[in-house]
Amino acid sequence: MSSSPFLPSTLPLLPLPPPQVLYPNLQVSVPLPSAQLALVLNSIADNAKTQKAEDSGRMIAVVPVVEIERRVGRWACAARVKRIERSTKDQDTFHLILEGLARIRLPRSLPPVLSILPPIPLHISTFSLPLSLASPNHTDLLPLAKALLPPQLHDRMEGIPPSLLSDLLVSVLSVDWEKRVELLGVPDVETRCVKVKEILMDHLADKGGLTPSKKLEQSRSVPSTSTALIRRPPQARSSPRSPLPEDLQLLQNTLDRRFDEISPSALSAINRELERLTKIPPQSAEYGVGRTYVEWLLSLPWKKVSEIDDKLDLKVARDRLDEEHEGLQAVKRRVVEYLAVYRLKKQLFLQDLAARKEASPGPHASTIVSEEPIDARGIIGPAPAKPSSQAMDQEDPPKDIYRDKGPILLLVGPPGVGKTSIARSLAESLGRKFHRISLGGVRDEAEIRGHRRTYVGALPGLLVQGLRKVGTSNPLILLDELDKVGSSSFHGDPSAALLETLDPAQNWSFHDHYLGDVPIDLSQVLFIATANTLETISAPLLDRCEVIECSGYVVEEKLKIAKRFLLPKQARENGLDKEKVVVDDQVMLKIVTDYTREAGVRSLEREIGKVCRWKAVQWSAARDNGEQSMFHPTVSLSDLEDILGLAKFDIEVREEQHRPGVVNGLAYQGSGIGGILLIESTLVPGGKGRLVTTGSLGDVISESAELALTWVRSRANDLGITSDIDADPLRGVDIHIHLPAGAVKKDGPSAGVGMVLAMVSLLSGRSIPSTVAVTGEITLRGAVTAVGGIKEKVLGAHRAGITKIILPKRNLKDVQSDLPESVREEMSFAFVSTIPEVLAEIWGEEVVKKGSFKVEARL
Structure with a gap:
């Protein structure tokens, strides 16, 4: 408890209509709808930003008013927010519990009409003023008080200073509202005690049949055990409470310390649970459950953020990515784009927010300012009105907090390529805390949404646990191994639970089962997901993500x-x-x-x-x-x-000899490795025109071989393989295609062009230079279409001694953007769109013209 006698120089005003009047060191409960409560808390917070007093973030001035049209007198009571409770009758109504601190005098320059609530987040710390001490001649209030209050309250009044006793008595007894307002404007203790004494004597005279002339005599002779009382008055809200257990007192102290950092819904839940715990024996199991629940609510970072958006330097971020990660140019480029867009969008948001505040009408809030610091009796002066901010809406997210609604970045690639480190570098660039959640093997929905408190050993979900660990409400959370999340079962569907998490239209009010009706704002969290494959990710979940391929390192x-x-x-x-x-x-x-x-x-x-x-x-x-x-x-x-030890892998090296029927294809061998794929073909006499394929070939590559043979057969006459248009080039023979390294499985369409060349070379007797390699998918019409893995394939061919590569024309962009400049300078590339163009690149235009290789295949 602070003992500072000073109050902040400014305080926002809260009008208090009859019949309530707040005095120093007493409490009052003000019922407010949720939207108006948000305005009060925002007003307090806005005022706290301009103050240096340590408790200004939970202080407000309460002024008596008549029907919210005009204030009564020039006096108010400075108060601090004690707690907030949700109404048991109306879920949208909250009770603002205020504790009086000191009388303050209002300036004459305030507007004659005060708004019900000043509109303007909240910063609060514990603050209390010492009770005013009175001279001994004021102690004659005590006999009157004992004469008017029940006997069970007599002991509690012993030792109460007259300053507090005078305010307490007029609050408890049926004193007219106008008289109580008048006493608020009497800061002098001695004068106030005299006035209260007269009021008490009137009460005794009215209830005891005394004439006005006997009031003074009666007041002097009233015994301390007098029973000349009116009906039993209600117990004052400021009456001393029974001491809390030590553990609950620690929770209450934590609540007082972190009051400004907790959301209104969490405050209501905490106060409700603490009130319930005071009625439960500490030996009860329910007591431990409730205490743990409060501890979780108090430990969460409801409003604490960490970010350096105003200092975000794209060049520094780009240099950090280049310094910490080799390669992955496409990924780093996308991360820099994200940072640039994020910074621009937030700047625009802040500009719009400032414009909205400037456009807000001023009279909605009243603020009082002092010419000099005030003491415990509080004399304060005028202040200019401050603009109001947007009120909290229960249906929509608050509009005064920036929330990035961009897509969730999903980094997809094989293990060990740096997906996690990319996310960590992004967090460092933004100045945010980093937290990794491994989703591999998660089968229970409760691991995402938490367990209900009715279960033994219940805990919040991984997201809430992560927020408590990092201590901020806007960290970067990495959802690792998103493709390994379990599917729907009797434990629930974890993938479905993640939908709300990753949806920016919903995650501002994420509900964890353990926290009950207290929502968690996840809209400020930046989620980055990683996966090894997209095949096992559910379609709705994948729809919320932007996929970025991390192909691996060459x-x-x-x-x-x-x-x-x-x-x-x-x-x-x-x-x-x-x-x-x-x-x-x-x-x-x-x-x-x-x-x-x-x-x-x-x-x-x-x-x-x-x-x-x-x-x-x-x-x-x-x-x-x-x-x-x-x-x-x-x-x-x-x-x-x-x-x-001995080498575990062998690298393909091109053959030096030129033989018909042998072609150098290109293959992606997985794990970021590419190389040449030798395609061998031979004719088997005595056959029936069949095609035989060997080499652990998959369905797709086998279909490419059949497709190549069909195309060659249909163009045999144009190629000069047969002299008769109706002759079959495979009459009496079979053709055998083999791809070496038979123990290695091979599949994919990119060997189509190589198989066509191998068959044409074999049937025509023309050899293909061993320094040339080809890749590309073919169609039945003879078109050459694009394939993947160009970077890995070309670099593997370069290591194998290949000097010329024939590629599909649609892969030109891959060569220009992905390959190192040194490789492009040392190798030549030919880009084709049809098989005839491939043949012309191998054997020259004259061969194509001589064979009348000009028209489409006759199918």
């Missing part, structure tokens, strides 16, 4: 990551300086290509860790033997087999 990017991040990190974790482990590009390339094959870099980091531990053993032995000068930090190619 070999060149892995080399840079290993040199910049992984090698220094592993050297440090294994007790070595970076000078003690030296791995050149050739050795690192062999580690990447021969010992790992993944989209991310986790296996690569483990292999580099083995190298560092091997060097750590050598350095330790050299230091123990005093032979530090004999230690060589460089790792050679010949050392890798001793350290890592």
Whole structure:
């Protein structure tokens, strides 16, 4: 409790109609609808922003008025907000419990008509003024008080200062409202006690049959046990309460300390639960449940935010992403776009909010200002009116808080490509707290929405737990492994529970089962989701997300990551300086290509860790033997087999010989690795024109082989394979297509162009240069369509020694945007849209013209 005798220099006014009058150190309950309550709290908060008094965030001035049309006199009572309770009869009505602090004098310049409530979030701390002490001659109020109040209240009146006793008596007894208002304007204790004494004597005379001439004599001779009383008056609201248990007192202290940070609905729930707990024995199990519930409500960050939007620098954010992440250019570009749009949208929102405040009419709020600091008796002066803010609407979210309604970013890609670190960098750029929620294996809806308090061991959901952990209401929450959320079962559907979480039109009032009817505002939370695949994500949930593909790292990017991040990190974790482990590009390339094959870099980091531990053993032995000068930090190619064992993977290398029927295709081998795919074909005599395919081929690639054979058969005469238009080029023979590495499963449409070339080369006897590779899907009409994985395929072909690549024309943008400039300079690219163009790129235009290869296939 603060003992400061000073009040803030300004206070918003709250009109109080009859029959209530508030005095210092007493309490009053003001019933208010929810919308008007929001206006009161906003007025208090707006005033607190301009004050330096530590308690100004929960203080207001209460002035008596007649029918809200005019105030009575120039006096009011400064008060603090004690608590807020929801009405048991009307759910939309709240009771604002106010505790008086000091009398204050109002200026004459206030408008004659006061609004019911001043419109203007809330910052409150505990504040109390010391009771005024009176001279001994004021103690004669006590015999009169005992004569008018029930005997059970006599002991409680002992020791009450006359200043408080005088206000308490006129509040409890049936004193006219006008007289109570008049006493509010009497700051001098001695004068006020005299007036109250006369009122009490009138009460005794009226109820005891005394004449006015006998009032003074009766007042002097009234025994302390007099029973000459009127009907038993109601107990004053300010009468001392029984002491709370220690644990509940701690909760009450926390509530007083965090009053300004808690939403009105949470305040109502806390007060209601604390009131209920005072009636429950601490030994009861229900007592522990209720206390835990209050602790959860008090621990949540209802209004606390952390952000640096005004200092958000896109260049700094872009540099941070480039510094912490190698590659992933499309992802980083989208993150920077998000930051730019977020900053612009919030600036526009703040400008509109300021314009709305300026356009609001001034007379809706009255504020009083003092010319100088005031003491406990409170003399204060005039102040200009302040604009009002938007009132809280129960049907729509508050309009004075910026909520980003952009799409939820969903990062999709294989493990280990940096999806989580991208989200963490975004949180750092925004200045927000970061929290990760792993959804892998979540099968129960209660893990998202929480358990109801009726269950043993009930807890809130993962979202509410995350908010308490980070301590702010606007963190960046990463929903990791969204594709691994369980489907609908008798435990509920977790995916359905996430719909409200990720929908910006609904999540401003998210309901957790544990918190009951207290909504949680999730609209300020920035959600980022990650997944390995889109196939297992429900369609409604996916519809709320913007998918960003994280395809993984290519070999060149892995080399840079290993040199910049992984090698220094592993050297440090294994007790070595970076000078003690030296791995050149050739050795690192062999580690990447021969010992790992993944989209991310986790296996690569483990292999580099083995190298560092091997060097750590050598350095330790050299230091123990005093032979530090004999230690060589460089790792050679010949050392890798001793350290890592035999190579686990082989890289395809192009063949030097040119043979008909053999073509270099391109394949995406998964995990961010691409390379060449050799397509072999041969004729089998004595056959019946059948097609045989081998090499662990899937359905799609097998259909591409059948499609290629159909196209070649239909154009055999134009290609010069047959001289008769009706002749079958496979009469008496079978054609066999094989793709080596038979133990590796292969599928996809991108080998279609390669199979056409292999068949044409085989049947015409023309060979294809071994430095040329092709990729592309074909149609029955002979069109060449786009395929995926161009970046990985081209870089793999470049490592295999390919110098020219034929690609679908629609993949031109992939080459221009994704490939490194050094690779584009060292290789040549041909972009085609039909199979005839492919044949012309291989054998020249003259071959096509000589074979009359000009018209569409006759189908």
